[in-house]
Amino acid sequence: MAMLDAPIGDGGSLAPLTGPSVPRQSAWDAAKAAYEHMWLLYRRTWRGSIFGMFAQPVLFLVAMGIGLGAYVNQSASAALGGVPYIVWLAPALLVSTVMQGAAFEGTFPVLGGFRWTKRYHAMYATPLTPDSIAFGQIAWTATRSTLVGAIFCLVIIAFGAAGSPGIVLAVPVGTLTGLAFAAPIAAFMTTQRDTTAFNSIWRFGITPLFLFSGTFFPISQLPEAIRWIAWLFPLWHGVDLARALSLGTVGEEPVVMLLHLVILVAFAVTGIVAMFVMYRRELAK
């Protein structure tokens, strides 16, 4: 180690370390700093990440929308409200994709912050509070979800798969659905010491929901006995709302649509409050 053999320098020209030289900062500034950390991390991998955000919708729309859609369109068009399968599928796929990315943001980065790099503990040694740390995390998840949704939306438009200009509104619905998953999952992950639960969340939660929440086929196709399960989780509410907005059919069931929105907001808000509580509990021991 050359550095240790080198003569010890004069240590630079640091000012005497005495007085208070720290500007007072608001809770908002603190949360912004926590958010900034996530951007700094993202900067390292943004090229690959953005490429993936374009590639995934292209692959899905080609395989499901065009490939599978060619068969579906021959028989089932009436059940899909008379639109081509790809148009029916696209907004739902957008929401489902955003949901998966957001759910992931609620697992590994949170576990890492508490247990691996201990990023959160480093943050808590500064004026940042557990609330601002949690806020930074969830605000970043919202940003990333919006980015995924917006790029997905561009690809849908490029495929000519937009039912109406309302497809643009699928983006905020996707973000809201993402938060409805990410926040409760993040709150739960504060209690975990390793990745054991991660596999269960994916195997028994995210993947089944992705397949059976009305993204690829209407939930009316599900046996009546289990159809109610779709109502319990936020994904179907996001899928149905985004689809109605894109196809311009919100007016057909306004009460159901409002209910979708209320349920999504309720999940997201409850999850974020739970994050605040759990982050406080985990950091201030």
Place this chain on the structure above:
Amino acid sequence: MGYDAPPMSTPSDTLPLIHARGLTKRFGEFTAVDAIDFDVAPGESFGFLGPNGAGKTSTMRMVACVSPVTAGTLRILDLDPNADGPRIRGRLGVVPQQDTLDTELSVKDNLVIYGRYFGLSRAEAARRGDELLEFAQLTERANDKVEPLSGGMKRRLTIARALINEPSILLLDEPTTGLDPQARHLLWERLYRLKQRGVTLVLTTHYMDEAEQLCDRLVVMDKARIVAEGSPRELIERYSSREVTELRFPVGVQETLNGELEGLGDRIEHLPDRVLVYSDDGEAVAAAAHQRGLEPETVLVRRSSLEDVFLRLTGRSLVD
């Protein structure tokens, strides 16, 4: 006990930076810190010496305002951690026992983002970051990732990071645990430099040499309590003799000794692998042992250390 209670042994008249009376931390049934009193004056280097599990880290976490006080009084910079945690933390520098560097970021970015947490502008955080990299002798590694750095470099980066807000108090929890001797000495030199510049250092350690090198004053902790307090020299004078003669006997012999050692020196401690004889003149003890016909395998005469103080106070060694 109120804040007006007389300071224990603060070396100056100024208000202590840290003031603790009856400070207690409990986790459920378990008492980690049991009603301890201490003060830390501005510019002082103050140490908590004790074995693992003595309550040092729990005390440090309360002082760092990240762990709520269970009972007692704690004031830092004349503020209450419960009410003003973020404000106090804004004036502390914390070097935790385990590195909490962001291994995915560059060396420099670790400093800059940390400055941002303290509300510094990006430009100011970058300026201070450059200075601190020089101080930590990491300038050439500024744009490298943290992951491949050696343990000593990571520690120095952690210390540099803790200085980004020009803290009034620097808290160091076991700063050199796990480092090789060379890296430890370099780190001690850097810390000594900070001390000379008037930074108040508060550190925990279970290394007596570290405590002797860095602490003006220290408290010895054992089983959640403070068992002694003073400067390293005072503690050695009060609880030990000037010199120690270490007698190491062949395997099995030490157990058969029966009274042969009596009267050698002022005090005798039997350790599993050797006998320690405390006296003012270690060589004289060694000669006397020889005269009595004792045949230890090795004889070592040395000055008393904090290790001996700890042994005297607790009947146990610092490092198990």
